[in-house]
Amino acid sequence: MESTSTAKSRKLVTLDEYIIQAQNKFPGATGELSQLLRDIGLAAKIISREVNKAGITNLLGVDGSTNVHGESVKRLDLFADQQLISALDRSMITCMVISEENDGIVRLNSEGGKYIVYMDPLDGSSNIDVNVSIGSIFSIYMRQPRFDKKLVEDDALQPGIRQVAAGYVLYGSSTIMVYTTGLGVSSFTLDPSIGEFILSEDDFKIPECGNIYSINEGSYNSWADGLKKYIKYCQVEDEETNRPYTARYIGSMVADLHRTLIKGGIFIYPASTRYPNGKLRLMYECNPLSFIIEQAGGMAIDGKKRIMEKQPTSIHQRIPIYIGSPDNVKKVKELLDQHENKESV
Numbered sequence: 353m354e355s356t357s358t359a360k361s362r363k364l365v366t367l368d369e370y371i372i373q374a375q376n377k378f379p380g381a382t383g384e385l386s387q388l389l390r391d392i393g394l395a396a397k398i399i400s401r402e403v404n405k406a407g408i409t410n411l412l413g414v415d416g417s418t419n420v421h422g423e424s425v426k427r428l429d430l431f432a433d434q435q436l437i438s439a440l441d442r443s444m445i446t447c448m449v450i451s452e453e454n455d456g457i458v459r460l461n462s463e464g465g466k467y468i469v470y471m472d473p474l475d476g477s478s479n480i481d482v483n484v485s486i487g488s489i490f491s492i493y494m495r496q497p498r499f500d501k502k503l504v505e506d507d508a509l510q511p512g513i514r515q516v517a518a519g520y521v522l523y524g525s526s527t528i529m530v531y532t533t534g535l536g537v538s539s540f541t542l543d544p545s546i547g548e549f550i551l552s553e554d555d556f557k558i559p560e561c562g563n564i565y566s567i568n569e570g571s572y573n574s575w576a577d578g579l580k581k582y583i584k585y586c587q588v589e590d591e592e593t594n595r596p597y598t599a600r601y602i603g604s605m606v607a608d609l610h611r612t613l614i615k616g617g618i619f620i621y622p623a624s625t626r627y628p629n630g631k632l633r634l635m636y637e638c639n640p641l642s643f644i645i646e647q648a649g650g651m652a653i654d655g656k657k658r659i660m661e662k663q664p665t666s667i668h669q670r671i672p673i674y675i676g677s678p679d680n681v682k683k684v685k686e687l688l689d690q691h692e693n694k695e696s697v
């Protein structure tokens with residue numbers, strides 16, 4: 353009985369209402385960032401709908417082309433890319449988009465638009481055809497003022513600490529949008545029956561320490577010694593520190609990070625022989641997810657330094673990542689440092 357009355361009295365807040373309420377706290381705000389977030393929300397609803405019925409609409413499988421990273425492009429990758437770009441183009445606020453699926457910058461109709469958007473339109477492509485969670489990731493920067501108005505790629509090369517907002521949409525057992533504008537992390541669940549994202553969590557906090565580690569162990573032989581030691585540390589029994597930890601690896605960064613945000617622990621994609629600079633992309637995978645995790649109280653480093661302070665040198669650059677609960681990230685860094693020092697003596 354009590355739960356019925358609680359359900360009755362709980363006011364549902366939609367993504368649009370939440371964004372407007374947040375904007376009203378800043379009297380000088382123009383509303384453009386709010387509009388941009390709503391545009392992404394709209395594209396996400398369309399992508400979510402198509403993901404859910406991809407098996408009957410010919411959207412599964414490969415497109416036949418290869419992207420700038422040499423990876424085979426899936427039809428849903430392209431569909432998501434097109435939906436997000438056209439949603440951003442419609443509202444004339446964004447001047448350029450940098451997407452995993454496009455080699456260079458994509459100039460939008462609004463050359464004077466204030467924002468630059470990076471995106472991974474569909475993260476976890478290898479999971480598309482097997483019905484495992486995938487997502488869209490976005491990262492928003494302000495365009496830097498320049499005398500010469502012509503937009504160039506360099507305008508987009510800003511460190512992650514300059515992000516004004518970032519987030520992701522996870523197409524899982526439900527569709528969830530999570531974002532931050534630097535004032536905490538909020539999440540919204542899509543109610544497909546009314547087509548609205550509804551607030552589910554305000555001010556997410558990651559646990560200080562977690563007992564889940566997440567890494568593709570296939571490349572174990574080429575890891576740094578410090579990383580091998582850390583994974584061994586995770587596997588050793590110790591009641592006091594709740595070890596051995598549990599291993600979980602979905603293979604969609606966005607889904608692995610969502611679990612890490614909720615349950616704590618660590619996600620690692622290190623450098624290896626196959627990927628000497630790591631596999632994941634700084635600007636549209638690592639920076640936005642680092643912003644979210646840091647806003648929730650976590651940490652994200654490349655093994656040595658904070659990811660968000662890295663000055664990018666190219667729009668598609670890769671970087672190793674160690675991200676999650678602060679205690680877990682500090683522990684792996686301690687072991688990486690120890691072993692690096694040993695190797696250099």
Ligand SMILES: O=P(O)(O)OC[C@H]1O[C@](O)(COP(=O)(O)O)[C@@H](O)[C@@H]1O
Nearest residue numbers: 472474475476477478568603604605
């Ligand atoms: O198969 P691997 O090497 O473990 O790589 C998995 C990683 O690759 C990615 O799928 C790369 O992203 P895309 O699917 O957007 O290219 C990440 O989501 C994931 O964490």
Ligand SMILES: [Mg+2]
Nearest residue numbers: 472475476637
């Ligand atoms: Mg990706």
Ligand SMILES: [Mg+2]
Nearest residue numbers: 452472474475
């Ligand atoms: Mg992708």
